[in-house]
Amino acid sequence: MSKKLDPYIGLFLLLFLWYLTVNIWEPVFLPSPLETFSKLLELAKSGQLLKDVLATTYGALVGFLSGALIGIFLGIIVGYFTRVYSTFSFVIDFFRSIPPIALFPLAIIFLGIGLLPKIALIAFAVTWVLLINTAYGVLYSSATRKKAALLLGAKGRQLFADVLFPEALPQIYSGLRIAVSLSLILMVTFEMFFGSTSGLGFRIYESALTYKITELYSYIFVTGFLGFALNKAVVFFEKINLHWLGN
Numbered sequence: 001m002s003k004k005l006d007p008y009i010g011l012f013l014l015l016f017l018w019y020l021t022v023n024i025w026e027p028v029f030l031p032s033p034l035e036t037f038s039k040l041l042e043l044a045k046s047g048q049l050l051k052d053v054l055a056t057t058y059g060a061l062v063g064f065l066s067g068a069l070i071g072i073f074l075g076i077i078v079g080y081f082t083r084v085y086s087t088f089s090f091v092i093d094f095f096r097s098i099p100p101i102a103l104f105p106l107a108i109i110f111l112g113i114g115l116l117p118k119i120a121l122i123a124f125a126v127t128w129v130l131l132i133n134t135a136y137g138v139l140y141s142s143a144t145r146k147k148a149a150l151l152l153g154a155k156g157r158q159l160f161a162d163v164l165f166p167e168a169l170p171q172i173y174s175g176l177r178i179a180v181s182l183s184l185i186l187m188v189t190f191e192m193f194f195g196s197t198s199g200l201g202f203r204i205y206e207s208a209l210t211y212k213i214t215e216l217y218s219y220i221f222v223t224g225f226l227g228f229a230l231n232k233a234v235v236f237f238e239k240i241n242l243h244w245l246g247n
Helices: 003-025 033-046 048-080 082-096 100-111 115-139 143-151 156-193 200-209 213-241
Strands: none
Touching (some): 033 213, 048 213, 082 115, 100 156
16 A cells, blocks of 8 residues: 555544544534534635634744744854854853743734734744754754865855755754744634634634534644645655755
C-alpha cells in the first residue's frame, strides 16, 4: 500500500474511534461525526464560516509573514556576526521567553483595540522563533563547504549567498513550520479572549458559552484543518526550495 495513503488511514481511524465512542458510551457533550459535519455544512452554506476562516487566516498570516521577515533578517546578522549574538544574547533570550499573551495589555495601550495588536504580538512571537533558527542555521553551516569555498576564492557576499544561506535553509524552514502553527494558535487565542467579533476563536468561545456543542466541535474541526493546510503550504514551498536535499 502506498505511503501517500497513510495520513488518510490515520484520519479514518480517528473518525472510526470517534464514532465508536459516541455509540458505545453516548457522552452528553460529544456529538457524532455525522452531526458535526452536518452542522459544518450548514455553517458553510450560511457564509458565516468562510468569513470567520478568512478573518483568522488573514490575521495569522500577516503576523506570521511580518515576524518571519524580521526574524530571518535578524537571524542572518546574528548568525553571521557571532559577536552580535554574544552582545545581545541576554536581550534575545529575555524577550523570546515572554509569553505573547502577557504583553496583550501593553499592545492595547500602544496600538489600540482591534486587529493590529493581535498581528503585532503574533509577529513578535514569530520573530524570535525565526531569529534563533536562522542564526543557528547560519552559525552551524558545514565547515567543510565553507573552507572549500574560501579556498576557491569566495568572499563576503558570495560566501554567504552560495554557502551559508543555502546551508541555513533547512533550519529556516523548520522554524517556519513551527511559526505558522504558533501564529494560528495565537490568533485563535486572541480572538477567544480579547475583544473580537469574528474569527474561529471568537466562534469557538461563543459556542461554548451558549452550549452549542455541535457547533463548537465544527469550529474546532475547521481550526485543526486550517492549521493542517497552513503547515502543508509551508512544506510545499520547502520541497520546492530544498529539492537539492533529495527528500
